[in-house]
Amino acid sequence: MRVLVTGAAGFIGFHLSAKLLERGDEVVGIDNLNDYYAVSLKRDRLAQLESTPGFRFIELDIADTAAVAALFNQGGFERVVHLAAQAGVRYSIDNPQSYGQSNLIGFLNMLEGCRQQAVEHLVYASSSSVYGANEQIPFRVDDNVDHPLSLYAATKRANEAMAHSYSHLYQLPCTGLRFFTVYGPWGRPDMSPMLFADAITQGRPLKVFNYGRHKRDFTYIDDIVDGVVRCLDRIPKGNAQWSGLQPDPATSKAPWRLYNIGASRPVELLYYIELLESALGKKAQKELLPLQPGDVEQTYADVSALMRDTGYQPQVKIEEGIERFARWYRDYYRG
Numbered sequence: 001m002r003v004l005v006t007g008a009a010g011f012i013g014f015h016l017s018a019k020l021l022e023r024g025d026e027v028v029g030i031d032n033l034n035d036y037y038a039v040s041l042k043r044d045r046l047a048q049l050e051s052t053p054g055f056r057f058i059e060l061d062i063a064d065t066a067a068v069a070a071l072f073n074q075g076g077f078e079r080v081v082h083l084a085a086q087a088g089v090r091y092s093i094d095n096p097q098s099y100g101q102s103n104l105i106g107f108l109n110m111l112e113g114c115r116q117q118a119v120e121h122l123v124y125a126s127s128s129s130v131y132g133a134n135e136q137i138p139f140r141v142d143d144n145v146d147h148p149l150s151l152y153a154a155t156k157r158a159n160e161a162m163a164h165s166y167s168h169l170y171q172l173p174c175t176g177l178r179f180f181t182v183y184g185p186w187g188r189p190d191m192s193p194m195l196f197a198d199a200i201t202q203g204r205p206l207k208v209f210n211y212g213r214h215k216r217d218f219t220y221i222d223d224i225v226d227g228v229v230r231c232l233d234r235i236p237k238g239n240a241q242w243s244g245l246q247p248d249p250a251t252s253k254a255p256w257r258l259y260n261i262g263a264s265r266p267v268e269l270l271y272y273i274e275l276l277e278s279a280l281g282k283k284a285q286k287e288l289l290p291l292q293p294g295d296v297e298q299t300y301a302d303v304s305a306l307m308r309d310t311g312y313q314p315q316v317k318i319e320e321g322i323e324r325f326a327r328w329y330r331d332y333y334r335g
């Protein structure tokens with residue numbers, strides 16, 4: 001298959017591209033290599049992909065409407081995995097405009113490209129943050145998600161609705177995946193595993209919000225990639241049983257699906273820090289702080305729909321995942 005992966009220099013895009021190449025797909029990766037976090041890490045990921053046959057990289061901003069249209073015109077993509085976005089919950093408080101550009105205009109450009117070129121299937125990244133003020137645990141795809149607590153979450157929720165309109169109007173098959181805190185080798189420097197590992201190894205105090213009582217459904221990158229590939233291979237059809245009288249929020253008459261993708265095993269932050277301490281062989285100095293604006297206290301994915309439809313089964317337990325992350329972290333930052 002010829003697959004377009006957006007955000008290919010990013011954490012998930014890099015791992016997904018590597019997996020698709022490994023099974024023989026042809027991958028065109030795009031990314032604007034912005035400096036939200038270390039560009040060197042993005043370039044190092046890309047260097048690995050570029051040494052693999054079947055991969056081609058194009059530096060491009062998805063908010064550039066003409067450039068995206070030209071890309072689709074020439075691309076001949078059969079399927080698209082759209083991962084490029086301005087990520088991060090806290091950053092959206094100081095930099096709202098970049099979310100409008102990348103997550104709304106960029107997303108619209110993707111939809112248009114897919115529509116114009118009759119792409120077979122668009123799989124795109126949503127986020128567990130769409131659950132916002134919902135306190136029903138575990139989070140289920142049929143829960144109400146109309147109360148986002150950050151602009152980031154609001155743009156991800158908007159993507160789900162935008163995809164539905166295209167799916168309805170143009171029969172564009174779309175699958176939205178609500179990722180739950182992804183971690184692992186080549187991870188993101190703005191997320192807690194890397195922030196904590198930096199602080200522990202450098203002997204700096206680490207900021208532990210909500211006094212460490214947060215629970216996060218940490219999901220190992222290989223499980224995420226496995227779920228994305230399973231979805232990519234399964235083009236959704238309209239749900240014939242769907243009724244406008246009792247609308248199911250996760251399916252539609254249109255070929256449009258939403259799934260949670262997570263480990264479905266929430267872990268308390270303090271336990272997570274203990275695992276990191278032991279994997280890195282050093283104690284943390286913890287600075288216990290209150291809950292941050294825009295943060296939610298607990299995330300917990302109900303993944304039964306994804307299991308039922310695709311056979312998804314998360315494999316990597318947190319203890320093993322942290323070991324693997326710490327091994328990579330020590331190697332990468334020593335070199």
Ligand SMILES: NC(=O)c1ccc[n+]([C@@H]2O[C@H](COP(=O)([O-])OP(=O)(O)OC[C@H]3O[C@@H](n4cnc5c(N)ncnc54)[C@H](O)[C@@H]3O)[C@@H](O)[C@H]2O)c1
Nearest residue numbers: 007009010011012031032061062084085102125179181182
């Ligand atoms: N990692 C997680 O825990 C997590 C959780 C929920 C949702 N997500 C979503 O999954 C997707 C991938 O996340 P990630 O962790 O790999 O993040 P990432 O920041 O590592 O990757 C995103 C990539 O997109 C690129 N990008 C951003 N704006 C762009 C633009 N305008 N044009 C072109 N490229 C652009 C960035 O340079 C980056 O390389 C994102 O949509 C994110 O919102 C991730």
